[in-house]
Amino acid sequence: MKTWIKKLWARCMRSDAGMTTAEYAMGTIAACAFAAVLYKVVTSGSVQGALESLIGQALSAKS
Numbered sequence: 618m619k620t621w622i623k624k625l626w627a628r629c630m631r632s633d634a635g636m637t638t639a640e641y642a643m644g645t646i647a648a649c650a651f652a653a654v655l656y657k658v659v660t661s662g663s664v665q666g667a668l669e670s671l672i673g674q675a676l677s678a679k680s
Contacts, residue, residue, distance in 0.1 A: 658664055 659668070
């Protein structure tokens with residue numbers, strides 16, 4: 618196997634125990650921001666009305 622392939626393979630197979638503290642913090646902030654945006658979208662009037670309509674149709678459906 619060529620030397621550069623061996624070096625690349627060794628670098629790819631290096632085991633990391635997980636995210637570092639900074640990566641963990643940024644991931645947590647991103648997840649919280651996404652959750653906040655999703656909450657705002659779902660609780661908006663038009664989406665809330667559509668969800669209520671969908672759930673109402675599902676509950677009143679005949680088998």
